[in-house]
Every structure is written in C-alpha cells, then in structure tokens.
Amino acid sequence: MTPVTTHTTCPYCGVGCGVEVKSQDLDVAPVAGLQAHPANFGRLCVKGSALHETTDHTDRLLHPTLNGKKTTWDKAIGLVADKMRQVISTHGPDAVAFYGSGQLLTEDYYVANKLMKGFVGSANMDTNSRLCMASAVAAYKRALGSDTVPGSYQDLEEADLMVMVGSNAAWAHPILFQRITAAKKANPDMKVVVIDPRFTATCDIADLHLPVRPGSDTTLFNALLTYMHDQNCLDNDFIAEHCEGITDALDAARAAAEDFADLEQKTGVDASELETFFSWFRDTEKTVTFYSQGVNQSVDGTDKANAIINLHLATGRIGKPGACPFSITGQPNAMGGREVGGLANQLAAHMDFAAEDRERIKRFWNAPSVAEKPGYKAVDLFNAVKDGKIKFLWIMSTNPLVSMPDADAVKEALGQCELVVVSDCMANTDTTAAAHVLLPAASWGEKNGTVTNSERRISRQRGFLPPPGDARPDWWIITQVARHMGFEDAFPYEHPSEIFDEHARLSAFENNGRRDFDLSGLTGMTREQYDALAPVQWPVNDTYPEGRARFFDDGRFYTPSGKARFVPINAQLPEQDDATLIMNTGRVRDHWHTMTRTAKSSRLARHIAEPYADFHIRDASQRGIRDGALVELHNDRGQIIVRAKVSDDKRQRPGEVFVPMHWTSRYASSARMGVLINQDNDPVSGQPALKISRVEARPFDVEWQGFVLSRTDLGPLDADYWAYNLTDTGHMYEVAHRDSPEAFLQKIEQSEGEGSWLRFSDEANHHYRLARVVDGRLDLVVFIHRDYDFGTRQWLIDRFGDEELDRNDRRALLAGRAPGAQVDKGAIICSCFQVGENAIKEAIAQGADTAEALGKALLCGTNCGSCIPELKTIIQKSSVEFTDAAKAG
Numbered sequence: 001m002t003p004v005t006t007h008t009t010c011p012y013c014g015v016g017c018g019v020e021v022k023s024q025d026l027d028v029a030p031v032a033g034l035q036a037h038p039a040n041f042g043r044l045c046v047k048g049s050a051l052h053e054t055t056d057h058t059d060r061l062l063h064p065t066l067n068g069k070k071t072t073w074d075k076a077i078g079l080v081a082d083k084m085r086q087v088i089s090t091h092g093p094d095a096v097a098f099y100g101s102g103q104l105l106t107e108d109y110y111v112a113n114k115l116m117k118g119f120v121g122s123a124n125m126d127t128n129s130r131l132c133m134a135s136a137v138a139a140y141k142r143a144l145g146s147d148t149v150p151g152s153y154q155d156l157e158e159a160d161l162m163v164m165v166g167s168n169a170a171w172a173h174p175i176l177f178q179r180i181t182a183a184k185k186a187n188p189d190m191k192v193v194v195i196d197p198r199f200t201a202t203c204d205i206a207d208l209h210l211p212v213r214p215g216s217d218t219t220l221f222n223a224l225l226t227y228m229h230d231q232n233c234l235d236n237d238f239i240a241e242h243c244e245g246i247t248d249a250l251d252a253a254r255a256a257a258e259d260f261a262d263l264e265q266k267t268g269v270d271a272s273e274l275e276t277f278f279s280w281f282r283d284t285e286k287t288v289t290f291y292s293q294g295v296n297q298s299v300d301g302t303d304k305a306n307a308i309i310n311l312h313l314a315t316g317r318i319g320k321p322g323a324c325p326f327s328i329t330g331q332p333n334a335m336g337g338r339e340v341g342g343l344a345n346q347l348a349a350h351m352d353f354a355a356e357d358r359e360r361i362k363r364f365w366n367a368p369s370v371a372e373k374p375g376y377k378a379v380d381l382f383n384a385v386k387d388g389k390i391k392f393l394w395i396m397s398t399n400p401l402v403s404m405p406d407a408d409a410v411k412e413a414l415g416q417c418e419l420v421v422v423s424d425c426m427a428n429t430d431t432t433a434a435a436h437v438l439l440p441a442a443s444w445g446e447k448n449g450t451v452t453n454s455e456r457r458i459s460r461q462r463g464f465l466p467p468p469g470d471a472r473p474d475w476w477i478i479t480q481v482a483r484h485m486g487f488e489d490a491f492p493y494e495h496p497s498e499i500f501d502e503h504a505r506l507s508a509f510e511n512n513g514r515r516d517f518d519l520s521g522l523t524g525m526t527r528e529q530y531d532a533l534a535p536v537q538w539p540v541n542d543t544y545p546e547g548r549a550r551f552f553d554d555g556r557f558y559t560p561s562g563k564a565r566f567v568p569i570n571a572q573l574p575e576q577d578d579a580t581l582i583m584n585t586g587r588v589r590d591h592w593h594t595m596t597r598t599a600k601s602s603r604l605a606r607h608i609a610e611p612y613a614d615f616h617i618r619d620a621s622q623r624g625i626r627d628g629a630l631v632e633l634h635n636d637r638g639q640i641i642v643r644a645k646v647s648d649d650k651r652q653r654p655g656e657v658f659v660p661m662h663w664t665s666r667y668a669s670s671a672r673m674g675v676l677i678n679q680d681n682d683p684v685s686g687q688p689a690l691k692i693s694r695v696e697a698r699p700f701d702v703e704w705q706g707f708v709l710s711r712t713d714l715g716p717l718d719a720d721y722w723a724y725n726l727t728d729t730g731h732m733y734e735v736a737h738r739d740s741p742e743a744f745l746q747k748i749e750q751s752e753g754e755g756s757w758l759r760f761s762d763e764a765n766h767h768y769r770l771a772r773v774v775d776g777r778l779d780l781v782v783f784i785h786r787d788y789d790f791g792t793r794q795w796l797i798d799r800f801g802d803e804e805l806d807r808n809d810r811r812a813l814l815a816g817r818a819p820g821a822q823v824d825k826g827a828i829i830c831s832c833f834q835v836g837e838n839a840i841k842e843a844i845a846q847g848a849d850t851a852e853a854l855g856k857a858l859l860c861g862t863n864c865g866s867c868i869p870e871l872k873t874i875i876q877k878s879s880v881e882f883t884d885a886a887k888a889g
C-alpha cells in the first residue's frame, strides 16, 4: 500500500499554516509545510513540524463515560439530551450553557451555536476565544460597524513601519514573524517597533523596543493621536468623507499626557524613544499596527484596540496596501467561531440581537425560539454556574480549570453544577476530572471541516486517521443530542459539507451587501468540491469570487451611516502598588495551550522543561530568590510553585514577573497560573485581564531536589514539587520535597515492576541514587541530593533505549554517565535538530559568532527558524562573557 498524501491545516495558532501529511494506516511520516498555502508557503514552525509526533493515542478519551464508568453513545446522548430538556422545562433555557473553544472546527461551532441560540432559546454559548480576542472583536465593531480584519498577511510584508503591540509573535505566531523578518531583510527601509513591557524574542527584529509600563499603552496611543493632530498630519479628507466623531476622540486623547516628559513618567519609556517612535509614525504612510493578547487581555482591552484604530482612521491608513490595524488571533479557529456566533453576544453569520437579525435567523433556521438577548460571557458564565443559575454545562474541547481566571473558583463552580458534560479528545485534563459525563471527540488528523485564520482565510482541515475507540467528531455528537431532543428536521447533517453549505447560505441570506461576512460564492458545493476547497479569504461572492484581500479600500464601512466611527478613549492608568509584583502571562515557544498535544513530543518538551517565573534581578534579590531555585508565587486566591529565572533589566521590567500559561495538574504539581488571576475583565468585551495580576513571591525552600526517570508513566508524584516530561525513551520528572526523602523513596521503590536494584546512599546529605533493572533493561532511575545540580542525565535517558544494558553501562548507572565520556547537550535550543546550548556555546567559542555561522556548523535555526532569536541571545551573552573574561585576564 502506498502512503496517502493529505493537505490540511495546523491546529495550533491563528496563522493557520497549510500542512502536507503522508500517512499509511496509523503511521504518519514527518509532516511538511504546504507550499501552495498562502499563509506559510511551505514553512512550518517547530510546533507544526512536530505534529506527526502528537497523533498517538496516549491519554486519549476513547469511550463515553458516566461518572467514570464506560457507557454507550446511545446512553450518553440520551442522558445529555434528557437532562437538557428537564433543566429547560424546570428552570428555563438560560439554565443551560455551552462553553466552546477555538479548537472546534467551524462546522462544530455552527451546530453548537444553532442548537443553543435557535432551539434551546438561550445565548449561553460562549467560548475560550473570549479569553483571546473578544476585545479586538468589540473594538472593530465599535469603529468599523463589523467584526472585520481589514488587511492580509501581505500587508504586514508591504508595510514600511510595523508596530507590534503586546505580541511576542516570534514565539506565538512564528511563521508570520518569519514573514515579517524576511520582509524587513528585503526592505532595509522597513522599521519595526515592539511595544511590550518585556524584552521578548520578537525584539530580535526591533529597531526600537518600548518597554511600556503595563496598562499604559492606551495613554501612549492617545498621546500619539494628539501629536499627529498637532503636527498637522491627519488625513482630513479621509476623515471628512469616511469617518465620524473625530472631535470627541481628539478631545479625549488630549487628556492623556501634557508633553513627552509627562508621557515618559506615565509610560516608563524614555522621552527620546517616544519621540523617535512618534516621528517614525508621522513620517510613514505604510504603517501596520499588529496587536495581540497584550492589548486584548486587559480591563480596557477594547479601548486599547480602539485607540489604535482611531490612529489608523485619523491618518487614513486603512484599506491601503501595507496600512491597517491588524489584530492577530491566538487560536486556529477563533475567527471561525466569530463567523458562526460562537461568542455569547453574537447570533450567527455576523448578526447580533437586533429584532431584524433575530427574525431573519428564525426564518432561516425555522427555529422555535431564537435567543432574545446576549448570554453570559465566560467569567459571568462560570459565576452563574457557581450561583446555581446554570444547572447544565457542556464544555467542548477546552480546559477552563486551567485557563480561566480564578481557576479554583471555576473548579468549585463545576462541583456544584447538576450535570457537567465534557467532550474532549483527551482523558486526563483538570476539566475532564470535574465532569459527570465524558464524550470522546475526534482530534486533529481525524476530523474534517474548515478553519479561518487571522487574515480571514478559510482552509480545510482534512482527516487522514480513523478516530480511535468510540471517538466522534464534535458536530456529530452535538447533532445526535439535538436529534434526541426532538430537533431531527433542523439537524439532518450526515457530513460536515452539509453544515458548511448551510453556514454559507445563512451568510448570504438577505445579505445584499449589508453584512461583511458573505460566502454566497461557496454555497451549493458538492461534497467533492468541498473536499477540494482551496484556501480563500472571505467574503466570496459575485463581487469577490476569488475572495477579498483588503476591506475598506472603497471607504465604505458597515455602520448605519457607512462611515467609520472614532471612539473617544479616556485613558486610565492602573494604580501603582510597589509592594506587590505585577504578574504577566503568555506562551512559550514550543508548547500550545494546556500542553495536551505538544507534551506528547519529547523534542518539544526539551526546550523549556519546567514551569517558571521570570524575575528582574532587583525583585529577586529583595526577596532572596536565586536563579534556578524554586519559588512560590501567591496571593489571596492561591499559590503556584515554579522555577525562578532571574535576569537583568532587559528581559523583565522591575516590579513585574512573567509566568507561562501552559502547565496543568497533569504536567506539574502546582503550576496552574489561572488560580492567581482575579476576575477583572473588560466592561465592553468581557475579556479577562490575564496580563495584570498582583502577586507576591518567596523562595520555596526544600530539603532535597532531584529527578526520576522511568520506563512507565508514574502519574502525579507524592512530593511538594514535581514537573513531568516525556523523553525519547520514557518519562522524566523533576522533583523536590520539603521533608526528608525516605518516605518518597519508599513509595517509588514500591511502584510497579520487579527487578534488581542498584543503590547508593549518603543519608547526611540526602544523597541517594537508585536504579532498577528489569529483565536486563533499565526500568527506573532516581537521583536526589540536598543541593546537587543534576543537569546531566542524557546518557541515562539514552540507556532506557537499550534492549539490554551492557555490563560497563550497568556499572556506570549510579555515576549517571559513561566513564570519561559524554558532554551533555544542555537545554535544547533548536528543537528541529535537537541542538543543545552546550554545543552552541562550544561552536561560538570556535568562532561561529552569527546565527548563520551556527546554522552552518550545527544546522540549528536552518529549518523552522524559531530558535534564531535565542541563538542571537546566546551569541550576545557569550561575547559579554568573553569580554568579561578577557578583562579579568
């Protein structure tokens, strides 16, 4: 049998790269970027490149379960449908809720939204996209009259000035970052300004980095609007013809800052750098402002985005090549969710709750009871569960017990709900543990449908693997429940192409050019045409049969007057509180969301192996926190324990600490950062303020630290701190404990598996080394010590791959390395070629002092390129070390 080639789409970030997969039965060859896909033109970042390593069935949810016991689909669907009906008839439709995800395909989302908003009669369908880009949506709608991303990725390349705000695109949207990097290389006049409190990998291409005080960016953009006005640089013709409300916006903006000195004081950025940025903005027509979660995840995220859009409207920099405000979404199908009405304040096909929209949707769906008003947004939704107002909750493909603010309150809420249903592809998440009913969903590679990326491009996700066990696509599961509830006629779907067709027809229904979202050109496709659908940017209609790259080039907006609206923004600065630290959250390069897929790839796990917190050296020394030691972050909501990274003032501003969002109870003992975040959210969009939480930090002193390597997954360890990773040959835990090690060791020794033990112990130093060999193969290794640094372990990890230990290796086990051999790789910097930090430093010492030279010497950075900013940082640090050493010498 020859391998089957499938063209599909990456399921991670909002760039939406095309992927080529070759598979044969369950074997999936290393994936490649799809040359023909306009998002990536053949490239993939490190996460995308590892997709084939994530398709195994470990940890998969394989069967419907009820209270932990396997059941049948018939019983599970009957129970879910009956409970929904009972709750609706007893407490009304608003007592049920769905909570979806940007991981759902558009077809899944469409069916869920239709069931809730048209047939249950409530709008309590919200999604984790609320945490990602709800403020961007609200701002577009306030200004443009529609949720329309104005430009394309091509505009990012055509810009002469890229202003990147609250975005670490180098790690969060790597392929787009690489496109911008290449464009900058090709156009030496192109400037990049990064506005971010942190000095991130994205600053690698920055001509100017403005490390603004968190929450001061609205002030910055208002001051820029005033500056442009005072410099006579507004586009008065565009404003007069195509906009309304400039006077109020300018009046509000003028209050932001008196002069550059005042702005420096408010933003924490040098006045001279602010002046440079303002003059570049003034002098550069082709400007794109590219913004992401750093803007959206704030108490004033909508205002921030509108302050940005105000600037683009006032200068006429919208609807032109290389000029627009551009919000980038985090998730692969956040945009598809927006199109079908996945947010609780939308209906479907970019229609809202106006009587005319409701009536139109009611007629189209032939629906009994279209929701009359917006439903609960995410934070309010889980509060309503806690208050007993919502009695039935269905969570689809997401893990709110980790990602929601005040995550422990969400856990408590679920404990009080009459029925919690979770449909997911994974069995062991924090959220599946809180469910009464689990429904196994198909995963990437097993399901069929469409996704929309951040430039409005619809692409097909195509299946190439059979779903394991009883797993089924989400649209199928929801359809079965809807039918069981008595809505057979409205939910006749047998294939996602039928759902897509209905979705496209609804977008066209009584549209007549009044709504931006119009797929009339994609209606009536056969299943074969749907299967062959090429990536296309909406709208697709008579005017734009091949899709539309750029909106508003005609100066027409989707407001009642047809003019864009300036929104007056009153910039508010957050209160100063020097006693506590501001906790910022975000992504790391090689993991995605709550790691359920990326943690299956051992090479992705090796970039950053533990949850951590980035500290400025001043804050760390004030608190007695050492680089590499464990630290506890805490506030009155909870605490987490992570590894401290301490740096100088470039990476992290004093008074602030950064914590990645990914680690869950599956992968670490206590690192769910959501427990520390309060419920503050944007009053317009409802988006939680995930970037600013007040925390304190103190050392987490332990009696001993060490690591465990095991052939089998040992599950959660009985220790105060542990972090879990897959290795090439088994499983690995970092571990630490506040008590003496004996009890821990006893439990480990009792873990499954008979075999012979090798032991070394030095009780006085809590120094123990244990190895168990079963049938000639290495089965378990434990190294612990009061304060020994056990960085070197690759040789031991490799020994787990041996079919039979050789006698010399067996003797060397407790030394942890072969006699006189092996330099450990250190942290893996290039995940594609598994190049470690130690080899890179060695190559630099040999004279490879550019990223290109390192690439030639070691191949690092020559595939996906995601590690290039880190290579440059290591080169820079190494040169500082050499200089220091030379001086000392």
Ligand code: SF4
Pocket: 010, 011, 012, 013, 014, 015, 016, 017, 040, 043, 044, 045, 046, 047, 048, 049, 172, 173, 174, 175, 176
């Ligand atoms: S940039 Fe990376 S994670 Fe994002 S879609 Fe492309 S390959 Fe996937």
